[in-house]
Each structure stands twice: as structure tokens, then as C-alpha cells.
Amino acid sequence: MTIRILHTADLHLGTPLRNFGEIARERQRDFLKTFDRIVNLAIKREVDCLVVAGDLFDATEVDSETVGRVQDGFGRLEGRGIRVVLIPGTHDNVVPAESVYNRHGFPGAAILREPVMGEPLRMDIRGTAVWFYGFAYRSDRSAEALESMRRREGAGIHIGLLHGSLKGSPEWEIRGKDIPFTAADLVALGLDYIALGHYHNSACLEDGGRIVACYPGSPEGKKFGENGPRHALVVEVGEGEVGVEKVPVQTRVVDELTVDASLFPEPGALEAELSRLASPDLIARVRLCGTVEEPVDAANLGGRLQGKFAWLDLVDETDLYHSDHVKHLEREDSIRGLFIRKVHDRFVRAESDAERELCQEALKLVMGRFGRGGGI
Incomplete structure (x- = not known):
């Protein structure tokens, strides 16, 4: 038995984009259009679940129009029976009281917002138990959070969501608010697939020829350097088997x-x-x-x-x-x-x-x- 998920991250909705000069406001609308394209792709490809691995929003405080656009998109997915699972990232963290996730509800979305994993979230999808692991990183409370994502007992498919930094990657300088890890750390968790976020260019990590985890990259270029086509990942996940398809989703x-x-x-x-x-x-x-x-x-x-x-x-x-x-x-x-x-x-x-x-x-x-x- 396999399930199909659509994996995205780092949409950064609401980012000011001043680096694009006079088209900054138009670029903000591009980002919202790309979110809509991802929702439409999830419906078109009949996925079981949309997984957002952090930084759906660019900041903790988000304007009402952007929040409404996301609520509408998640509502459309819920109406088609498509689940949404997400974790906050570094930009849209849940630390301040005014955080978008503290002030607004997102019906149809399961938000993994605790600083350390307790029990994984179970969903029954087409007769199969699917377990989701993830946490909202807090520098003062998440010291053991990565270790807490080790696979629990239970038949079914086990999927992790993690917003963090691969050690040794030339793409990103690891900062104090980042979660550093190695590919070996992810393998040791024993999960069937880990949906990564934080790095803005796509990459998949393998172990013995098997895909362990992927970064989809940002679905819309936020700055020069995030060049060329941008993607979301359609992922077929079974127990011990993963297939990944990169699908272009960018507006420009x-x-x-x-x-x-x-x-x-x-x-x-x-x-x-x-x-x-x-x-x-x-x-x-x-x-x-x-x-x-x-x-x-x-x-x-x-x-x-x-x-x-x-x-x-x-x-x-x-x-x-x-x-x-x-x-x-x-x-x-x-x-x-x-x-x-x-x-x-x-x-x-x-x-x-x-x-x-x-x-x-x-x-x-x-x-x-x-x-x-x-x-x-």
C-alpha cells in the first residue's frame, strides 16, 4: 500500500520582496498565485495529503488578505478529502503571541506546533494508518526534538516533517535558530519519508539507493540565486519505498x-x-x-x-x-x-x-x- 503526498515548503507568503523594485507588489501576488497552483495541483493529481514543511508565511504577523487566501485554499482541499499537515518554520514560528498560528484558525489543516514530538499524529488514509512526525522548533525548548522523531511502534506509513539545515551544505550558513542535522541523523530516525524545508533549492538525500528525505525548494524565486523552474514534489510513499516527481509550479x-x-x-x-x-x-x-x-x-x-x-x-x-x-x-x-x-x-x-x-x-x-x- 502506498499513499501520494504533495510536498512543499518555503512559500514565504506575505514577503515584502523589495529587492524587485517597482514590481514588488506584483511579485507578492505571484506568490499567492503559486500557492493557488499548488492547491490546484494537489486536486488534479488526487493526492491524499498536502505536506508543508515550514515557512508557509514569511513572518509571524501576516495580513488578513493572505491569511484568507490560505484558509480558502485549505478549505478547497478539505472539500476534496485532501488532508493538510504542516509545521511552522523559522520565519512563521509560533513563539510570539501574535504569531499567525496563534491568532488564526486554519480549518482542514493539522498544525504540528509542539516544541518536542509527543505521540505522532495518526490519520487513516484509504484504509492505511499514516503517522506524521514533526515539531515547531524553539531554541529554548527543542534540544531533544530531533531525537523525539524516532519511529514509534505501529503498522503503517511513517512520515516526518522537518524544517532544518543539512550540515555541510554550501547553500546555507547554519545559524543559531536553525536545526542542524546530517543525512545519517535522518536515516537513524527510521521513517519512511521525511519532508524537509528551509533550503530554497531542491535536493533529495539517499541511503543505499533509497530516498530518505527531500527538500522541494521554494516554489517561487524569492531572490536572484533561486533561479530557474521551481517545484513541488509529488511523492509516492509506502513502507520502505519512495518515489519522487518534481513538478514545476512557479508563476514566473x-x-x-x-x-x-x-x-x-x-x-x-x-x-x-x-x-x-x-x-x-x-x-x-x-x-x-x-x-x-x-x-x-x-x-x-x-x-x-x-x-x-x-x-x-x-x-x-x-x-x-x-x-x-x-x-x-x-x-x-x-x-x-x-x-x-x-x-x-x-x-x-x-x-x-x-x-x-x-x-x-x-x-x-x-x-x-x-x-x-x-x-x-
Whole structure:
């Protein structure tokens, strides 16, 4: 006998997303749309249970609209006979009295909110006993909480929920409020599957070829670095057997691209290439690199392209300093030539990368003014 769960975590509903500038409010709506997509996916795939492994919300205090959206989604699942099991995370913890889980009810959802596991939560799903293990971490009370998740006696399927940090992972620096563990620690718990949360990129931990636990990653990119498609996991769990399917659920893709501007020297060619890469659902940070013969007017180029992306952060990392054109101009008996020679002298004498970068930026700025017919 197997059951099917939909595993998600780190939705961070209500996050301010100020790092996305003028589309911050629109991005907040994207996150709510992605929550709706997860609910719809659970219904479409006829899962038995939706499991949320922490940080459903971005903070302990949450606006009423967001709370209502979640209550509605859980209500829709309850109406289809789909159970919801969740644990609070680090962002939406239950410590303060004003915590969203202390102030609001979420009918249809079982919230594992004790600081240490007592008895696991039992649900009977299609004639099978399913046991859920999890806790809401509190630094002052949860010292033995991980150990308390060891498998209890009882026939059926045993599933854990854990919001914590895998030791040795390059993705995350472990902080005081995190729960550190190793893959061996999870294996020792003896559970059939552990639904992890906290890390924002997906990963599965295996033991002897068997999947022990997975991070689904954040289902919507919260910042650059959470790039590309984002997923929820459809997990088939039996006694000692696990199958995992990654299903894309994001509303928009966040991505970082690098374009060698030196490959597009003709007028309009660079803009055409960036237009080719654009999509109205793409939030992009595009880094321009390469040695160019003329300065790139990144502000103007970004303005012309902005409407072709959902949002564009254009970063000019091109190298004008080493171009043949600048080397030629350096020999001019002119104000421009004098300026380039002074920049060259300062660059040679620079004592840090930051100072050398400042020289290059000054050269781009002034050469751009010359190129546009301005003065200095």
C-alpha cells in the first residue's frame, strides 16, 4: 500500500520582496498565485495529503488578505478529502503571541506546533494508518526534538516533517535558530519519508539507493540565486519505498544570464540579442561582459528592454579599459587622451581591485559622455 503526498515548503507568503523594485507588489501576488497552483495541483493529481514543511508565511504577523487566501485554499482541499499537515518554520514560528498560528484558525489543516514530538499524529488514509512526525522548533525548548522523531511502534506509513539545515551544505550558513542535522541523523530516525524545508533549492538525500528525505525548494524565486523552474514534489510513499516527481509550479521564473557584449559590436545587435532572450514571465539579471570598443549605455539599453521582461536588472561588467579603441585614443594630444592617460596611470598604481574597478567605471562614464557629444 502506498499513499501520494504533495510536498512543499518555503512559500514565504506575505514577503515584502523589495529587492524587485517597482514590481514588488506584483511579485507578492505571484506568490499567492503559486500557492493557488499548488492547491490546484494537489486536486488534479488526487493526492491524499498536502505536506508543508515550514515557512508557509514569511513572518509571524501576516495580513488578513493572505491569511484568507490560505484558509480558502485549505478549505478547497478539505472539500476534496485532501488532508493538510504542516509545521511552522523559522520565519512563521509560533513563539510570539501574535504569531499567525496563534491568532488564526486554519480549518482542514493539522498544525504540528509542539516544541518536542509527543505521540505522532495518526490519520487513516484509504484504509492505511499514516503517522506524521514533526515539531515547531524553539531554541529554548527543542534540544531533544530531533531525537523525539524516532519511529514509534505501529503498522503503517511513517512520515516526518522537518524544517532544518543539512550540515555541510554550501547553500546555507547554519545559524543559531536553525536545526542542524546530517543525512545519517535522518536515516537513524527510521521513517519512511521525511519532508524537509528551509533550503530554497531542491535536493533529495539517499541511503543505499533509497530516498530518505527531500527538500522541494521554494516554489517561487524569492531572490536572484533561486533561479530557474521551481517545484513541488509529488511523492509516492509506502513502507520502505519512495518515489519522487518534481513538478514545476512557479508563476514566473527568476534567472541570471551572462551575455558577452563583444560578440555584438554592430549597432542594435546587442539589443536584438537581449530581446531574443526576453520573456514577459522572466525576471532577469543580465550581466554584460567582454571587452568592448565603445561604452555600453546600460541605462538607456535597460530602459528600451524593460517592457520585454517581467523585470530586468541590467549589470554592465564590460571591459572598455583594454579595448583597442581606447589604446588608440590614449595617444591623442587632446583632453580625452590626457584623461585616458591619467586613468591608466591611476590603474597601474591601484592597490586594490576596488580601486581598479573604480578606474574602469570612471573611464566608461567619461567615454560615454564623449560618445554622446557631452562635455566633462
